[in-house]
Amino acid sequence: MADFAPPDDSKGAYPTEGKMSGEVADKGYHQPPKPTNSPKRHRKSDGRRRNPAAKRTSAPGQKGPRGGRQAYAALDLGTNNCRLLIARPSGQDFTVIDAFSRVVRLGEGLALSGRLSDEAMDRALGALHVCAEKLRRRNVFLARSVATEACRRAVNGAQFIDRVREETGIVLDIISAQEEARLAVLGCHVLLEQGDGPALIFDIGGGSTELILVGPGEGAIPRILDWQSVPWGVVSLTDTVMGGMTAGQADDEQGRLDLYAAMRRTVDESFAPFARRIGDAPSAEDIRLLGTSGTVTTLASLHLQLPHYDRRAVDGLIVPSRSMRDISANLSRLSLADRAKVPCIGTDRAELVVAGCAILESILDLWPAERLGVADRGIREGILRSLMSGDLDRGTRT
Known part of the structure; x- marks a missing residue:
């Protein structure tokens, strides 16, 4: 296992060290702010953006000034998808009252150009306008909106964040890869199989993949022992490897298999430092594996032979790893x-699913568990749990 202090070693499961990577949105979603000549905003001494006009109303879960229970929102703008959840506390959990998801391909072409394209930004803004309208209608009490790898990597990522705020009123914070891993664990760890052995949680995104090794922690939340983020997700890996292929190279089955092998090599090289740190994995029957991403939920749907995607059937499913490998191998041979x-792939995922399969198989080589847990939950749920439990220390009310 890792022979160095893990990122969260000093303060238990999820320390913030007085600071968080992403910040809470600092305004309501009633109208976009008017442009000013001064971009500076008032900041408190803890470094978090606060809305000076925000009223300290009721505590999380209590009734607000309009009556009814408070609504909380989590927005995740990734490299491939824009996703929103709006929920109310319900005991130790929460009840979703509104949701939105759209494929926006924000990171399309980023791996080769280093920039977010105008077309990709326009697609993302279209989805964010829908999110802003939902936030207005639901009178959200507390929200956190984050952006991940595409905006972290793009040279014009910060400019895009500014444009989003000006046009939609949504304040996106570009979170670190470590914060992304923390939120993914917080959002899906309840689906880990019971056991005493080590566990690996992974999140295959559009622009990056996070690997998180966890062990027993304080209470129900596992402790992060080690983690790594690599810059390969379904969009970035597809663009990079396909960009290096000659025209027509993947037109036949052998060409597609060569493409898949190139993807596997690329991912394996990036996983190598993490593999060296954790050493040899224990025997397959002693280890646990949980994945959260469109890749694992899609492949789980194929394992179940569903005619169309059904979250209720997939979220929390335990699938034999061998089945996921077989499905991946079969998909890698098929034409676009x-x-x-x-079924369950369609045109939206047809181009990108092979890259997801390559990443998944590399993870199964790295951590050869006999079974794979499937989670249709992750960052957004992690954000909601943080907001509702007070992890953000009285974050700004919208």
Whole structure:
């Protein structure tokens, strides 16, 4: 296992060290702010943005000034998807009252150009306008909106964040890879199989993949022992490897297999430092594995032979790893047109699913568990749990 202090070693499971990577949105979603000549905003001494006009109303879960229970929101703008959850506390959990998800391909072309394209930003803004309207209608009490790898990597990422605020009123914070891993664990760890052995949680995104090794922690939340983020997700890996192929190289089955092998090599090289740190994994029957991403939920749907995606059937499912490998191998041989005809894949995922399969198989080589837990939950749920439990220390009310 890792022979150095892990990122969260000093303060238990999820220390913030007085600071968080992402920040709470500092305004309501009633109208976009008017442009000013001065971009500076008032900051408190703890470094968090606060809305000076925000009223300290009721505590989380209590009734607000309009009556009814408070609504909380989590928005995750990733490299491939824009996702929103709005929920109310319900005992130790929460009840979702509104949700939104759209494929925006924000990171399309980023791996080769280093920039967010105008077309990609326009797609993302279209989705964010929908999110802003939902936030207005639901009178959200407390929200956190985050952006991940595409905005971290793009040279014009900060400018895009400014444009989003000006046009939609949504304040996006570009969170670190470590914070992304923390939120993913917080959002899905309840689906880990019971056991005493070590566990690996992973999140295959559009622009990056996070690997998080966890062990027993304080209470129900596991302790992060080690983690690594690599810059390969379904969009970035597809763009990079496909960009290096000659025209027509993947037109036949052998060409597609060569493409898949190139993806596997690329991912394996990036995973190598993490593999060296954790050493040899224990025997397959002693280890646990949990994945959260569109890749694992899609492949789990194929394992179940569902005619269309059903979250209730997939979230929390335990799938034999061998089945996921077989499905990945079969998909890697199919043409783009044939993949688009497969139930639960369709045109939206047909181009990107092979890269997800390559990343998943590399993870199964790294951590050869016999079974794979599937989670249709992650960063957004982690944000909501943080907001509702007070992890953000009285974050700004919208």
